[in-house]
Amino acid sequence: DxxxxxxxxxxxxxxxxxxxxxxxxxxxxxxxxVSSSTAGQLRSAMRTVVDEGTGTNAQLPGATVGGKTGTAQHGENNSKTPYAWFTSYAESDSNGKKVAVAVLVEQSDAERSEVSGNGLAAPIARETMKAALQD
Incomplete structure (x- = not known):
């Protein structure tokens, strides 16, 4: 809030x-x-990212999930493989547990064109949130 x-x-x-x-x-x-209203708008935007945007790999059945994907340049003139990141939160629909997770993937074997927050970092965040929200 x-x-x-x-x-x-x-x-x-x-x-x-x-x-x-x-x-x-x-x-x-x-x-x-920030105001409660602004925080609510941000949560809504982050849920949209996971529900139908660039963070669909973080979807977790039985939980409300919001997130933001990204890639970060790496090396002089972005000459190296970029970093993939995903910042997220989740709340269990059954037990009310909440968790916030940020994942940064600095090294991967993925081709440069395949490096993305959704492709590399969101699945790691999803599994971390899943474990944290268990009863």
């Missing part, structure tokens, strides 16, 4: 039975960086 949450690597630590030992979400501070 337009608020920036202080980044942290671990949200919570649990024991083998699932009991929370440490909860770092409570430590996270937030500040508004």
């Amino acid at each position: 337009g608020e920036l949450v202080s980044p942290h690597m671990v949200s919570r630590v649990t024991d083998s039975g699932g009991d929370v030992l440490e909860d770092h979400d409570e430590d996270a501070s937030t500040r508004r960086i």
